[in-house]
Amino acid sequence: METANYELMKKAYSKAHDMVKNSEDVKIYSHIDCDGITAGSLLSLMLDEFEKDHEVEFINLDKIDGLELENELTIFSDLGSGQNIDKLGNSSSKILILDHHPPLRPQVYDNHVSGEFLEINPHYYKLDGSQEVSGGGMSYLLARTFGFYDLSWLGILSAVGDMQNSLNGKLVGLNRNILSDSVQHKLVSSGNDLSIYGRQTRPIFVALSYFGDVNLPITNNRNECIHMLKELGIPTKKGKKARTLSDLNQEEKGKIFSELVKMLSREVPKRYIKHVPKLIAGEYYDFLDEKKYSPLRDASEFSTAVNACSRHNHPEIAFNVLKGDRGSYLDEMEYLTKEHRIYLAKKMDWVREEDRITQLQNLQYFEGSEIKSEVIGTVAGMILSYGDWRKPIIGFTPVADGEGMKLSLRCSRLLAYEGIHFGNIIRKVAGKFGGNGGGHSVACGAYIPEDKMEKFLVTLDEYLHGKILT
Ligand SMILES: [Mn+2]
Numbered sequence: 001m002e003t004a005n006y007e008l009m010k011k012a013y014s015k016a017h018d019m020v021k022n023s024e025d026v027k028i029y030s031h032i033d034c035d036g037i038t039a040g041s042l043l044s045l046m047l048d049e050f051e052k053d054h055e056v057e058f059i060n061l062d063k064i065d066g067l068e069l070e071n072e073l074t075i076f077s078d079l080g081s082g083q084n085i086d087k088l089g090n091s092s093s094k095i096l097i098l099d100h101h102p103p104l105r106p107q108v109y110d111n112h113v114s115g116e117f118l119e120i121n122p123h124y125y126k127l128d129g130s131q132e133v134s135g136g137g138m139s140y141l142l143a144r145t146f147g148f149y150d151l152s153w154l155g156i157l158s159a160v161g162d163m164q165n166s167l168n169g170k171l172v173g174l175n176r177n178i179l180s181d182s183v184q185h186k187l188v189s190s191g192n193d194l195s196i197y198g199r200q201t202r203p204i205f206v207a208l209s210y211f212g213d214v215n216l217p218i219t220n221n222r223n224e225c226i227h228m229l230k231e232l233g234i235p236t237k238k239g240k241k242a243r244t245l246s247d248l249n250q251e252e253k254g255k256i257f258s259e260l261v262k263m264l265s266r267e268v269p270k271r272y273i274k275h276v277p278k279l280i281a282g283e284y285y286d287f288l289d290e291k292k293y294s295p296l297r298d299a300s301e302f303s304t305a306v307n308a309c310s311r312h313n314h315p316e317i318a319f320n321v322l323k324g325d326r327g328s329y330l331d332e333m334e335y336l337t338k339e340h341r342i343y344l345a346k347k348m349d350w351v352r353e354e355d356r357i358t359q360l361q362n363l364q365y366f367e368g369s370e371i372k373s374e375v376i377g378t379v380a381g382m383i384l385s386y387g388d389w390r391k392p393i394i395g396f397t398p399v400a401d402g403e404g405m406k407l408s409l410r411c412s413r414l415l416a417y418e419g420i421h422f423g424n425i426i427r428k429v430a431g432k433f434g435g436n437g438g439g440h441s442v443a444c445g446a447y448i449p450e451d452k453m454e455k456f457l458v459t460l461d462e463y464l465h466g467k468i469l470t
Contacts, residue, residue, distance in 0.1 A: 020047075064085070351366050
């Protein structure tokens with residue numbers, strides 16, 4: 001990639017700084033996912049500092065077209081670049097877009113919009129918006145121009161919630177600068193660890209059983225995990241309490257690491273062995289103001305809790321927790337997270353019971369009509385470990401209040417390490433069928449007309465011929 005143009009980006013932010021400073025009444029529209037909710041909360045905390053009147057609304061992308069701008073300044077965060085926001089402008093409007101998705105409009109566009117219009121997007125400055133900075137990160141960079149370094153941890157949560165660290169096992173690019181702000185201000189600590197989900201809250205043998213990039217003997221088998229830990233001489237309990245990954249010392253983690261390398265090397269084709277360590281180790285991010293063993297302590301677990309709120313249409317719960325509530329809103333968040341987990345487990349069973357996974361040559365899929373479209377991707381990701389990890393898996397389900405199908409694709413990171421980018425592939429193939437889609441290399445999705453679903457699967461299967469693990 002060409003060298004990023006930070007100087008130009010800085011100039012754009014200083015314009016944005018003035019827009020905020022000179023406005024007394026602000027509306028924020030932010031995306032209703034972990035990144036977007038965190039971005040909206042961050043901007044709200046920033047405006048609180050100035051005691052500026054503002055309102056935050058979390059919305060889905062398809063709700064943007066009908067909006068009427070009624071406030072002095074309208075900020076769009078974690079969305080806007082892919083939508084026709086320019087059409088919303090009027091002679092008295094001020095619009096600021098802080099997004100990281102691929103932009104529809106060129107960098108200089110304000111002369112095409114009535115009123116004031118400023119769009120800041122990393123792609124304009126030769127930065128990769130899918131890995132180097134999130135919507136929350138873009139929002140933090142605005143708060144940073146006012147010196148609000150204490151909000152930097154939210155930029156980290158956003159990036160992790162947006163899976164920006166998933167391919168490299170750590171945050172890169174501008175995310176790295178945001179990380180160093182939050183480390184310097186003692187808000188976050190980070191380091192290397194086993195990249196196993198549930199560092200603070202899951203017993204280690206449970207956490208290990210979810211290992212899913214490649215199916216191992218321990219995958220979905222807690223007894224096998226307990227057995228493995230016993231063989232390695234690693235106690236699963238401390239007194240009566242189950243130990244979590246965060247309780248293990250370096251030596252114990254080293255033993256698990258070596259054992260997993262051994263297991264994986266037996267399972268993956270030879271030429272992929274070089275990627276194995278990346279599947280097992282990665283950087284963690286702890287929020288130092290949160291209590292140990294709390295679901296808010298580890299960035300990855302915190303992002304799951306925010307997602308649980310958004311997937312069940314209660315972004316306001318996460319919003320209040322992110323803005324500092326550790327009372328009733330946190331209780332509600334924990335309740336929703338639990339409900340979320342139960343819901344997912346039920347749907348997993350539903351898919352597995354009737355053998356609903358169909359195998360094609362280069363992909364596998366399940367029809368998920370019993371599953372809410374908001375979580376079809378999450379379920380697909382979890383089901384992967386019961387299917388064939390060498391192929392991507394697709395789940396699809398009708399959209400709740402609309403027409404068409406939502407489909408989500410998940411795959412082992414091993415496929416991405418070999419250079420395949422399913423987000424781009426799906427965008428292309430969905431486009432052929434009058435749909436739209438995109439996303440990350442290992443997690444992406446699309447909306448397509450219902451009667452095109454079958455054709456879509458066949459076409460994608462053909463397209464993938466010779467491109468996936470064999
Ligand atoms: Mn985002």
